[in-house]
Amino acid sequence: MKTIRPFNTLLTAMAVSILALGASGASAxxxxxxxxxxxxxxxxxxxxxxxxxxxxxxxxxxxxxxxxxxxxxxxxxxxxxxxxxxxxxxxxxxxxxxxxxxxxxxxxxxxxxxxxxxxxxxxxxxxxxxxxxxxxxxxxxxxxxxAPLALYFVDEPKVDADGNLDLSGLRMRASPLYNALYEALGAVPVTISVPDIYSGLERRTFDGMGFPPSAIDGWSWDRFLKYRLDPGFMQxxxxxxxxxxxxxxxxxxxxxxxxxxxxxxxxxxxxxxxxVTEEANAKFEGLGMQVVALEGAGRQAFLDTAFGASWDRLKASGSDDYEALRDHYYREPK
Missing domain, CATH: 3.40.190.170 (Bacterial extracellular solute-binding protein, family 7)
Known part of the structure; x- marks a missing residue:
């Protein structure tokens, strides 16, 4: 016996088919x-x-x-x-x-x-x-x-008689971005997550850290970080x-x-x-943060070490693309 579908069921099936066709024709x-x-x-x-x-x-x-x-x-x-x-x-x-x-x-x-x-x-x-x-x-x-990065310190960092930054023995908040630089300058990286930086500074778990000046606002870290190193470095x-x-x-x-x-x-x-970087630096200087400015040969030595730490680490990784990347991303200072 042939089954006869109710009229309402047929209408519903037709409506679903029409909607499906419309959906497939429209771009979601x-x-x-x-x-x-x-x-x-x-x-x-x-x-x-x-x-x-x-x-x-x-x-x-x-x-x-x-x-x-x-x-x-x-x-x-x-x-x-x-x-x-x-x-x-x-x-x-x-x-x-x-x-x-x-x-x-x-x-x-x-x-x-x-x-x-x-x-x-x-x-x-x-x-x-x-x-x-x-x-x-x-x-x-x-x-x-x-945006240039910066180093910040709880206490005034040491600069030797030749104008070179000396971080020997200091504990610096670890980050893949800065660790090679810290180690090149004699510091010890200490792992602290960003949300725990405030309590780490409060407990003096570490002596300083690197961070973009443009991103340091809003964390209240300046209650402890009283010195910023000049010049800014890397990116x-x-x-x-x-x-x-x-x-x-x-x-x-x-x-x-x-x-x-x-x-x-x-x-x-x-x-x-x-x-934003300039404004952030000016704001914290206005709140009492002091700037330790490297000059002359000491300044250039720091910049060479900072930029060189990244390129040396990349070269040491054995990447086949080291030379090509350096050609495309770095211009040798004159």
Whole structure:
């Protein structure tokens, strides 16, 4: 016997089919779920939020980035790996967090060129290709780029009779970004996470630390850190990383919006971050922080050691790309 389907059931089936056809014919909005390596209160995390807002504005109806949290969800040191695995679509984090498997990240740290120069000469594209192979991520951008770093101290650091900085015996808050420099100057790296820096200073667990001046505001560390070394040195190494499968699945329009906005933001944030650095230095000097300024041969020796520490570490890693990266990211002082 032939089964007769009720009229309402037929209508429902037809409606579902029509909706399915309509959905397949319409292009869905791309969404990227993002983490940040630092809490939202951090100045560079706030700048990343501005980048995300600009992308979302330009990509309305096409692309949206959703910042779902920070290190409270996945520790900062593990976020790039989480992106590679596809646990999260995207993150913003220091490339130095991955130096163990990606020593080529030292090219960003040891660079003395602007991000615009390294994009123009092919350096950024070179890092992209190496990171795709070794980290399993698509590198979208350098971020808050090329802001100089600084050393801060609880007590006035020693400068010898020849004007050279002497950190012998000092305990410095460890970071992959600075450890080679500390060791070259005789200091001992001590591992302290960013959220624990305040209590570490309060207990005098360490004597000093390196940090971008532009990012030190808001932590109240200046209650203990009373000296800043001049000159600034090396460069910040923050980057934006996307899962390659997710990147490939985005529409051409979404990828273009991300790329164009990233290139533009690299340049604008570079100019902004130089200004923010100057303003941060002036603010803390106004609050009583003293500047220990190296001069002459001692100043140049410090800069040579600081930049050289990164390049020496990269060379010692045995990377096949050492020479090419140095050519694209470093200009020999005249």
């Amino acid at each position: 909005q791309d969404t990227l779920r993002s983490l940040t390596a630092f809490p939202s209160s951090d100045a560079t995390a706030a700048l990343y939020a501005e980048f995300v807002e600009l992308v979302n504005e330009r990509g309305a109806g096409i692309l949206e980035i959703d910042i779902v949290g920070g290190p409270e969800i996945v520790p900062g040191f593990q976020q790039t790996e989480a992106v590679a695995r596809g646990t999260i679509d995207m993150t913003y984090a220091p490339i130095s967090y991955s130096l163990g498997v990606f020593p080529e990240g030292d090219a960003w740290v040891g660079s003395n060129l602007t991000p615009m120069e390294s994009r123009e000469n092919g350096g950024f594209e070179l890092v992209q290709s190496i990171a795709a192979e070794k980290l399993g991520v698509h590198v979208l951008s350098r971020f808050a780029p090329a 910040t190494d923050l980057g934006i990383y996307i899962n390659p499968s997710k990147w490939a699945a985005l529409s051409d329009e979404s990828r273009q919006i991300l790329t164009d906005t990233a290139v533009e933001f690299e340049a604008t944030s570079y100019e902004l971050w130089q200004q």
